[in-house]
Amino acid sequence: MGEAWLESGAHGHETYAYDYGRSLLPGPDSGAGMWRYQGLLPRPDEPTSYPLPVGGTPLRAPGELRERLGLPGLWLKDETTGPSASNKDRATALVIDQGLRLGVKAVSTASTGNAAVSTAIGGAAAGMAVIIFVPADCAPAKVELMTAMGASVFRVREGYRAAFDLSRRAAAHFSWLDRCTGVSPLTVEAKKTVSFEVWEQLGARMPDVVVLPVGDGTTLIGAAKGFRELVACGVLAKVPRIIAVQAQGCAPLAWQWHGARAPAQWPGTVADGIEVPQPVVGDWAIEEVRLADGNFITVTDAEILDAVNLLSDAAQLASEPAGAAAVAGLRRASAAGLVTPGETVVAWVTGANLPTAPVTVERPGAAFTIKADLDAVAAALSLL
Ligand SMILES: Cc1ncc(COP(=O)(O)O)c(C=O)c1O
Numbered sequence: 001m002g003e004a005w006l007e008s009g010a011h012g013h014e015t016y017a018y019d020y021g022r023s024l025l026p027g028p029d030s031g032a033g034m035w036r037y038q039g040l041l042p043r044p045d046e047p048t049s050y051p052l053p054v055g056g057t058p059l060r061a062p063g064e065l066r067e068r069l070g071l072p073g074l075w076l077k078d079e080t081t082g083p084s085a086s087n088k089d090r091a092t093a094l095v096i097d098q099g100l101r102l103g104v105k106a107v108s109t110a111s112t113g114n115a116a117v118s119t120a121i122g123g124a125a126a127g128m129a130v131i132i133f134v135p136a137d138c139a140p141a142k143v144e145l146m147t148a149m150g151a152s153v154f155r156v157r158e159g160y161r162a163a164f165d166l167s168r169r170a171a172a173h174f175s176w177l178d179r180c181t182g183v184s185p186l187t188v189e190a191k192k193t194v195s196f197e198v199w200e201q202l203g204a205r206m207p208d209v210v211v212l213p214v215g216d217g218t219t220l221i222g223a224a225k226g227f228r229e230l231v232a233c234g235v236l237a238k239v240p241r242i243i244a245v246q247a248q249g250c251a252p253l254a255w256q257w258h259g260a261r262a263p264a265q266w267p268g269t270v271a272d273g274i275e276v277p278q279p280v281v282g283d284w285a286i287e288e289v290r291l292a293d294g295n296f297i298t299v300t301d302a303e304i305l306d307a308v309n310l311l312s313d314a315a316q317l318a319s320e321p322a323g324a325a326a327v328a329g330l331r332r333a334s335a336a337g338l339v340t341p342g343e344t345v346v347a348w349v350t351g352a353n354l355p356t357a358p359v360t361v362e363r364p365g366a367a368f369t370i371k372a373d374l375d376a377v378a379a380a381l382s383l384l
Contacts, residue, residue, distance in 0.1 A: 004042035006185060011284035014185050015225070016042045020232035026200075032056050034090055034193045040229055041094065041189055049100050051125045052083045054093040055193055059201040059346070062315035071334060073344040075207070076315060077198055079351065080323060083125075083358060086273070086351030087194065087219060088118035091187035092179060096126050098186060099177040105129060109179040110167035112160055112215060113142040114273050114322075114351050119179055120151040124359045131176060131381075133167035135160040136369055139272055143367050145354060150361035152384065154377060155369040161278045162372035170377050182218040182281035191222025192229065198346055199230055206230070208343040209241040211333065213325040213350055214253055214296075215274035217285030220244055223348070224288035240346075242294035243338060244285065245329030247304060250275045253282050254296040257289070270301045273322025273351055295338055299328040307331070311349065323351035
């Protein structure tokens with residue numbers, strides 16, 4: 001195992017560092033899925049007791065989509081194949097893996113929807129209580145999935161950022177495992193494993209450019225850290241460019257990147273997974289895009305929905321709007337000359353709406369609509 005320690009980055013958030021070298025990379029006997037990158041994960045060198053499969057998602061070569069977009073070097077990193085059909089399963093697994101070692105009995109998170117569904121599944125499978133904080137307008141179907149899997153769900157009236165802050169306070173107060181994205185350094189560590197997989201799946205090569213959607217920013221930060229660690233380990237000369245995609249209806253980081261002042265109120269977007277008006281690790285994500293010589297672009301809801309259809313028609317891939325946003329962004333990036341046909345490009349497809357709960361429990365959970373207030377949480381939990 002590589003020794004890992006926490007450092008404080010320039011962005012003010014804690015992040016893990018390692019004594020980098022080739023010996024930390026996996027070998028032929030390293031197993032499958034995310035745990036294969038044991039040398040670059042902050043956990044003891046022992047098998048996980050997390051019960052669900054995680055990572056090892058396909059890198060697809062979408063023939064018809066390549067033709068339609070005029071990009072022969074396009075690949076899709078298909079993150080829709082995990083237990084909750086989104087890329088959130090990696091972070092959920094690494095956080096719960098630690099909780100199981102510590103003997104923690106409950107896990108909580110704030111979420112726009114998918115991290116919550118993922119935590120509800122992972123927590124139920126691992127035998128933990130799950131407490132979720134979502135904005136009050138979170139998709140009802142996602143809330144139903146969470147309660148079907150036994151989670152207690154708090155719909156917070158003041159929106160996602162208030163839900164996030166409340167989730168953190170509640171986790172500290174009740175001693176729950178805190179899976180909140182970005183601020184739990186484990187979430188970045190888990191998400192970086194996507195980049196390791198892309199590198200291996202391309203035959204120990206890197207693409208020229210990657211395109212991914214941005215909500216809070218953790219998916220991007222994780223991907224960027226994975227590439228930087230491959231450079232630090234001495235197997236890669238330089239990191240790929242990163243094109244970050246936001247929905248025009250909620251694009252605070254794209255506006256900040258382009259030096260514009262954000263509107264007081266965003267109109268919203270059909271891509272609920274990336275509808276994050278105040279990203280938790282936004283400055284860090286911007287710094288990573290700069291380090292990777294990248295760019296931010298925005299896409300309309302119509303373009304996002306077109307991308308959902310395109311992925312279905314030309315790549316036989318089901319995706320939800322946030323999951324298809326990178327492909328919408330790729331079309332724009334290609335039209336703007338930010339990506340050229342001779343380049344190797346990987347677009348992240350980050351999620352597909354899960355139709356039904358894969359784990360059902362004897363006693364379903366409950367959903368409460370509350371003000372962002374710790375006493376309201378305590379009162380509701382005492383009713384259970
Ligand atoms: C499907 C999907 N894609 C992308 C994202 C954005 O990820 P991040 O918040 O890490 O930027 C999310 C976040 O919830 C999501 O659900």
